[in-house]
Amino acid sequence: MTDASAESSNPPPPPPPATIAFEGKHGKNPLEEASFTKMCGRLPSVLGHTARMAWAVDRSAVVLLLVCQLLTGVAAGVVLAFTAQAMRHLLGTGTVSERLHGALPALMVVTAASAAARVTSALSSYADGRITPGLMSEADTALVAAVCRVESSAYGEDGFADRQEAAEVGVTRTRMMVSDAQRFMASLIRMVAAGGVITALHWLMLPLLLLAVLPAGLGAVLCARVDYETHYANVGDRNVRGMMRWWATDPRHSDEVRANGMTGYLIYWYRTLSRRIDERTLTAAPRMLRIVLSTSAVGGLFLLATWATLAWLAGTGRVALPIAATAVVAVQTTLGALSQLVVYGAALFHTSLYLADMRSFLDLAGKRAPRRGEAVIPSRVDEIRLDEVVYRYPGKEEPAVAGVSLTLRRGKILAVVGENGSGKSTLTRLITGILLADKGRVLWDGTDLARAAPDSVWARAALVPQNFATWPLRARENITLGQPRSWDDAPVWEAVDAVGMRGAIERLPRQLDTLLARELFGGVELSGGQWQRLACGRALYRRTPLLILDEPTSQMDPRGEHQIFERIKAIAADRITIVVTHRLENTRVADHIVVMEQGRITEQGRYDDLVRANGTFAELLALSQDR
Numbered sequence: 001m002t003d004a005s006a007e008s009s010n011p012p013p014p015p016p017p018a019t020i021a022f023e024g025k026h027g028k029n030p031l032e033e034a035s036f037t038k039m040c041g042r043l044p045s046v047l048g049h050t051a052r053m054a055w056a057v058d059r060s061a062v063v064l065l066l067v068c069q070l071l072t073g074v075a076a077g078v079v080l081a082f083t084a085q086a087m088r089h090l091l092g093t094g095t096v097s098e099r100l101h102g103a104l105p106a107l108m109v110v111t112a113a114s115a116a117a118r119v120t121s122a123l124s125s126y127a128d129g130r131i132t133p134g135l136m137s138e139a140d141t142a143l144v145a146a147v148c149r150v151e152s153s154a155y156g157e158d159g160f161a162d163r164q165e166a167a168e169v170g171v172t173r174t175r176m177m178v179s180d181a182q183r184f185m186a187s188l189i190r191m192v193a194a195g196g197v198i199t200a201l202h203w204l205m206l207p208l209l210l211l212a213v214l215p216a217g218l219g220a221v222l223c224a225r226v227d228y229e230t231h232y233a234n235v236g237d238r239n240v241r242g243m244m245r246w247w248a249t250d251p252r253h254s255d256e257v258r259a260n261g262m263t264g265y266l267i268y269w270y271r272t273l274s275r276r277i278d279e280r281t282l283t284a285a286p287r288m289l290r291i292v293l294s295t296s297a298v299g300g301l302f303l304l305a306t307w308a309t310l311a312w313l314a315g316t317g318r319v320a321l322p323i324a325a326t327a328v329v330a331v332q333t334t335l336g337a338l339s340q341l342v343v344y345g346a347a348l349f350h351t352s353l354y355l356a357d358m359r360s361f362l363d364l365a366g367k368r369a370p371r372r373g374e375a376v377i378p379s380r381v382d383e384i385r386l387d388e389v390v391y392r393y394p395g396k397e398e399p400a401v402a403g404v405s406l407t408l409r410r411g412k413i414l415a416v417v418g419e420n421g422s423g424k425s426t427l428t429r430l431i432t433g434i435l436l437a438d439k440g441r442v443l444w445d446g447t448d449l450a451r452a453a454p455d456s457v458w459a460r461a462a463l464v465p466q467n468f469a470t471w472p473l474r475a476r477e478n479i480t481l482g483q484p485r486s487w488d489d490a491p492v493w494e495a496v497d498a499v500g501m502r503g504a505i506e507r508l509p510r511q512l513d514t515l516l517a518r519e520l521f522g523g524v525e526l527s528g529g530q531w532q533r534l535a536c537g538r539a540l541y542r543r544t545p546l547l548i549l550d551e552p553t554s555q556m557d558p559r560g561e562h563q564i565f566e567r568i569k570a571i572a573a574d575r576i577t578i579v580v581t582h583r584l585e586n587t588r589v590a591d592h593i594v595v596m597e598q599g600r601i602t603e604q605g606r607y608d609d610l611v612r613a614n615g616t617f618a619e620l621l622a623l624s625q626d627r
């Protein structure tokens with residue numbers, strides 16, 4: 001190792017972030033195969049889905065919304081029809097006061113209908129405001145629940161994390177879904193009402209108006225397509241950026257970031273990745289501009305043709321002047337409604353692209369939810385047997401566990417040792433049924449875990465994983481994990497005592513009620529070893545027939561470690577206990593020790609037998625003592 005000062009005076013620049021592409025079978029942009037008509041054909045299903053979700057969230061608000069939409073349309077029709085009537089009087093014969101007098105009733109109806117339209121539009125916004133928050137929370141919760149419930153192996157599958165990221169965007173887009181759908185419906189109803197009136201004036205007007213706005217609609221849909229393509233290309237990078245943001249800003253990593261001088265690199269890394277994402281977005285901007293300009297030009301030509309036709313109809317006496325005047329109003333109204341129709345139609349289409357990602361991820365998560373069987377594990381478990389168990393992680397060449405047979409008995413402590421990556425943690429995941437064996441079987445008193453209901457298995461297991469969580473919950477819930485065993489705190493204190501944490505908890509500002517999260521207001525932080533003691537405390541609190549501790553004391557002082565192992569011995573008679581450890585001295589507590597190498601058990605026996613055997617165990621023990 002060389003001293004830093006001896007390194008090159010002109011060190012290389014920091015490497016840019018690796019290029020991350022949304023790869024695998026899900027890396028293919030779904031739009032590449034979708035035709036324009038197919039894409040438009042999605043709209044009814046998106047509207048239907050929106051309506052169903054909204055209905056489940058707040059029925060009365062949905063009814064209010066629908067009634068308001070209908071009234072808005074009726075009001076638009078009434079305004080136009082009575083405007084035509086008023087025009088007939090105003091542009092007819094007689095004195096000014098006679099003409100005004102004749103038009104007055106129609107004008108009053110127009111005013112009342114306009115006022116009603118305003119009220120219904122305000123009520124629509126109110127209904128939208130009532131539906132949208134619930135809808136977003138529903139979608140968000142559905143996503144979180146789906147991810148929590150999938151088989152653990154799904155996390156490592158091709159594209160799972162990226163599809164989850166795409167689905168997250170779908171959740172945020174649900175915010176726009178109701179208002180887009182509502183505006184689309186409102187403009188559709190207004191368009192039908194105004195279109196009816198304008199067609200009554202002259203049949204040619206409506207097709208011309210349609211031609212005037214359709215190019216804009218086409219442009220909006222094409223822009224939505226480009227926007228979605230950019231989003232799709234950015235999914236992988238955005239996913240990594242989001243993770244990195246968490247790692248860089250989480251207070252738990254702040255010591256490492258600062259003391260190792262990583263701040264500059266992290267910011268450079270974050271900025272480079274953000275720029276890469278921005279670049280893709282900017283590359284799309286000229287394409288969007290071209291689309292908007294060309295479609296606007298075509299639409300403008302058709303609009304010109306509409307006005308010219310109206311002038312020609314009035315000029316040649318084909319329509320009377322009062323009708324032509326009404327037509328001007330009707331053209332404006334229909335044009336407004338049609339423009340909104342295409343704008344919100346395109347917006348809905350745009351939203352539907354993201355929602356489709358959300359739905360397809362929820363479908364995927366549904367398919368990857370455990371479907372194992374209904375067998376239930378009883379509260380007493382006497383034996384767990386592994387028969388030639390093999391497991392390979394998705395995407396890996398070699399199995400992490402490559403044919404392990406083992407019998408664990410109630411009242412006995414098993415220690416699992418072996419070098420890093422030898423498959424110890426994977427073995428514990430297979431024993432608890434977090435992972436299901438690719439080959440072979442794990443039997444709990446004869447029940448194959450592949451046929452057992454997972455919740456019934458996990459109700460019988462307590463696990464202290466190597467990377468345990470430091471939950472931002474109160475101290476009490478960090479022990480009970482939200483599953484209290486009694487109405488008082490006695491069992492909680494018992495678990496706290498078992499791991500020697502009473503003094504530390506009593507010194508907290510609100511004892512068991514203290515929030516253990518430094519980053520939250522009123523929260524406090526524990527030391528690494530104290531957190532690990534709590535993690536052990538919650539496993540002991542569960543009092544389950546299977547207790548697994550994966551490196552349970554790696555951060556503890558000798559007193560804490562001694563206390564934990566004394567406790568493990570004291571309660572071992574009622575359960576099957578597994579301890580995974582690199583501190584080989586700790587395996588003295590075990591009735592049986594297995595040594596793993598490359599996914600296989602290569603040695604097994606009691607501590608003294610293994611020391612005498614002069615194999616891997618003895619070698620590792622000698623290394624741990626050689627200082």
Ligand SMILES: Nc1ncnc2c1ncn2[C@@H]1O[C@H](COP(=O)(O)OP(=O)(O)OP(=O)(O)O)[C@@H](O)[C@H]1O
Pocket residue numbers: 156393394396400418419420421422423424425426427466
């Ligand atoms: N979630 C995962 N996805 C893919 N591969 C994994 C995963 N977890 C572990 N592996 C791989 O499986 C093998 C066994 O890992 P495992 O964590 O079981 O080893 P271990 O013996 O517990 O190691 P350690 O002593 O470092 O905790 C390793 O090659 C590892 O890279």
